[in-house]
Amino acid sequence: MPDFSHVQPRHLPCPQCLSGLIRDNLVGFQWGYCYGSPGTAYANYQVGDSIQWRADKRGNLPAWSYFRGGGGNIGDPHYENVFVRESEWDVRRCSSCGHSFAGIALRIEKGIIHDVRVYADGLPDAEISIIEDDGSLRPMPEWDDYPMPNIVNGGLRERLIPIRRK
């Protein structure tokens, strides 16, 4: 069962008819510590939150690793500027009016979820792209379904970094 994180923008309207594109605006993606099954009704992020990574027993943040007991760090915390496509349902069509578009994606800058938007076109084929210093996107198709053979001991309690401020 793949693990997802969910960000919940306040509005994510169809560009054509303005109805909501995903139930409760729950946009599923895979970057950072992911532990939610597909279809979860819970958002672990709002726009403006920092992407969290889970620490192992020693306090390191292992990249591309699952944790014993479930969940995994999908991606590499070394990369703080990434462009991530919605990949839970791969929504490309409005169920109300039938309008099609390229997809939904979020922009993460300095580790913070900067925005979640609907893109009419121009989306990279890869789920993850690195945002270069000049703002251009470097698609990383080799990161799609990246092998994650590591099963890490994260200790008894989840330690997520950075810790979320409420």
Ligand SMILES: [Zn+2]
């Ligand atoms: Zn529509």
